[in-house]
Amino acid sequence: MPRTLGVDYGERRVGLAISDEAGLLALPLDILPAQNSRQVIQDILSLCREKEATAIVVGLPLNMDGSRGTAVEAVEQFAQELRRQTSLSVKTWDERLSSQQVERTLIAADVSRARRKKLTDKLAAQVILQSYLDAQEMLSRQVCSRAREGVDSSGGHGLTPAAT
Template sequence: MRILGLDYGDRKIGVAVSDAFGWTAQGVEVLNRTASEQDLERLREIVEQHEVTEIVLGLPKNMNGSIGPRAEICMAFAEELKHALGLPVTLWDERLSTAMVERTLIAADISRKKRKQVVDKMAAAVILQSYLDTKPK
């Protein structure tokens, strides 16, 4: 029973998966978005491969907590996921997750090129770990 974490962006989708106990999140990959059907098919493959039973999707709220256009796009994607994959989807506040990952990678002196390759999957892992930390153990 693993949980899939997603950081949904305009061009990429960061993907993370929990361990079997739901204690830790690990970044899996970054999907370069193409057509919606192809994106959903790749996510279906990941769900099957990792035996996922639930999805957590980052919800990019505004800093004041309101829902803006980007969050509305994520909410629509959540509905697509529910219908296409038949799994429950939880929207999770992701404010500043990508910025936190960027700061961490910069502090670790990771080059800009390498940061671009991993920032989305690390943001997905941060979103998922934040969610997992609220679940009773």
């Protein structure tokens, strides 16, 4: 299965994660400085080539109520620029609480503040990507389960639309 690159885009740093070859596990990869978005995009595309990633998932920082704050605009512009510069699939994915989840985990593990600062962004990218991979796996299982049960949109006779 193709690999996917996860991106936690921030004002100062960009966290990166990569899926395993089976597309089941997200692994932390790297942190890039975010000062130059053109360079960040080139670095991301270079990593995609190196790691043979065929898709990019960018975390979308929605507000807790699902509304769109100011950070969403910057991330969407970044994702749009990625789309312009590559033929790879670029998707945005809800990242609510990913950084907070990582921060709580690192604090509970008694990781120093300085070390947390170095880890948080790439671990947040890992959380975002893992959430995406889990959702894709669940969707795949639902589709397979329905196919095995013979349930489809044509009345449940077991034939797929392509076979009718």
